[in-house]
Amino acid sequence: MPPAKPEISTFSAFLEDPGDIEVVREAAKAINISQGEILKGGIKEAIETFSHKRTPQYLVVDISKSDLPISDLSRLLEVAEPGVGIIAVGTRNDVGLYRDLMKLGIFEYVVSPIFSEILGRALKSMIFEEDKIKGTQSKVGKLVAVAGARGGVGSTFILANLAAILSGERARRVVAVDLDLHFGTLSLYLNLKTSLGFREALENPERVDQVFVERLLTSVNDRFFVLSSEEPLDEAVKYKTNSIEIILNYLSKLCHYVLIDVPHFSNNISHHVISSANVMLLVTEASLAGLRDAGRLIQLFGSEGTGRRIIVIINKYGESPQNEIRLEDFEESLKHKIDHIIAYDSVIPKACINQGRTIVDEDVPLAKSLREIVDDMFGIRKPEEVVGGIGGFFKRLKLK
Ligand SMILES: Nc1ncnc2c1ncn2[C@@H]1O[C@H](COP(=O)(O)OP(=O)(O)O)[C@@H](O)[C@H]1O
Ligand SMILES: [Mg+2]
Incomplete structure (x- = not known):
């Protein structure tokens, strides 16, 4: 018998805004993610954390405090496991940034303050339509x-x-x-x-x-x-x-x-x-x-x-x-x-x-x-x- 796939995926979020933290907590609960942690912080803390420890399968990370979000996310991808799905959260609403994030293999970009409906949809499609991640993932080992x-x-x-x-x-x-x-x-x-x-x-x-x-x-x-x-x-x-x-x-x-x-x-x-x-x-x-x-x-x-x-x-x-x-x-x-x-x-x-x-x-x-x-x-x-x-x-x- 092949081992069964675990039902619950591992998940972490690093967010600066208390309102966003609440929205992500609710959204994760709604789709039954229990093996997760939501921490106060952003991309820098995420890089620091995952330089020492295993990345979860899915990650929501705030880039709003970063001056160079693309290079910071590249660093995160360097230390993270290749298959990780990432949703970035930021305050800038600009097409150029969005395009660069997609090119990097980020699954979705969500603007802060986060609307729970938008985040819920992004999370769901990242977790349940795994093939989509494979399509966007530019990084494999x-x-x-x-x-x-x-x-x-x-x-x-x-x-x-x-x-x-x-x-x-x-x-x-x-x-x-x-x-x-x-x-x-x-x-x-x-x-x-x-x-x-x-x-x-x-x-x-x-x-x-x-x-x-x-x-x-x-x-x-x-x-x-x-x-x-x-x-x-x-x-x-x-x-x-x-x-x-x-x-x-x-x-x-x-x-x-x-x-x-x-x-x-x-x-x-x-x-x-x-x-x-x-x-x-x-x-x-x-x-x-x-x-x-x-x-x-x-x-x-x-x-x-x-x-x-x-x-x-x-x-x-x-x-x-x-x-x-x-x-x-x-x-x-x-x-x-x-x-x-x-x-x-x-x-x-x-x-x-x-x-x-x-x-x-x-x-x-x-x-x-x-x-x-x-x-x-x-x-x-x-x-x-x-x-x-x-x-x-x-x-x-x-x-x-
Ligand atoms: N630069 C080296 N100088 C001296 N001995 C070496 C060197 N590199 C490997 N060896 C020795 O060569 C032997 C064979 O190595 P191994 O890696 O098993 O070879 P292979 O896998 O190519 O068959 C080992 O005993 C190892 O200690
Ligand atoms: Mg050999």
Whole structure:
């Protein structure tokens, strides 16, 4: 039996005006929302609150005291869960503002003092016509496929640590999915129990809904979740091809980043993940085999362009120089830039894995390299001297 959907949705409101507070309280009561809280305040308080705690499904937020409502709401959307429905309340009645709010993915704008009928209608349609929210929601989490060109290049280790940095240092909500249900090592590296039910979800996608997916997650902390499994080796998983699409769809409404550990075997599921990802982090080594398999994964990903990107990472650089190709030659043959190079480190990765921990808030070169990848995923450009890739890497080595 699939778990039943909860009848009541979670709801919060941040309002400045006591009259508006009363109207919202009545309207929420009228449509049977009991799991809600209405607080005095506005957009600033909402941002502050949801930087630390989970957002409700629906939010009413006052922007009347904000000088820059659009940029404040963008910040709120940054910290909020991607699927949240928002009604903004303000004193300005202007079409330009309204249009900008809609573009941002705000569900509705209501002018203060609020008329209860107008608010009631907006709330109802936001809550009961969920599809409308999906239509207006410009924000869903990014799908990041982390693919190792070869087994052992360090893709799972890198994924676990990027997820830890994203959630720990950058306050993003992250879910990491290990698609190798038999030999996956993600939960081992994070010292976690595997999730029960992931296999069932992949075999019977018709049973899956938002609540089902949320129950599958194991949490590292309140912003970092994991979906993994440890299936008996003598039992094959009978994946339904559309299952992963359904699961990822739910996960992307829950978290800012869905990082997927793509297994080293090829099946419909891994194809789907690679060809539908927004970003593929392609982890490889500077060897001939690493070059060949990186090239094949780039082909599978297809073309880069708006909203789709490949980030090539050479890991363990310097581990065995006799087998490493010159990086300029590597790039030329691959016909793709090497975006990041992570040096071989004989101490930290081993220690982390043995202790089941990740690198967060540490000031070591490995952490710096990982942070640069996170910045790259965010689209932050670095000053010339610390730019990733070959140039930056060698410049850093010289500085040491
Ligand atoms: N930069 C690095 N330097 C040294 N060892 C590394 C580095 N990155 C990863 N490793 C080690 O490589 C091994 C394989 O990593 P893993 O992430 O399981 O590979 P994959 O998932 O690509 O098969 C692990 O023991 C890990 O400690
Ligand atoms: Mg792995």
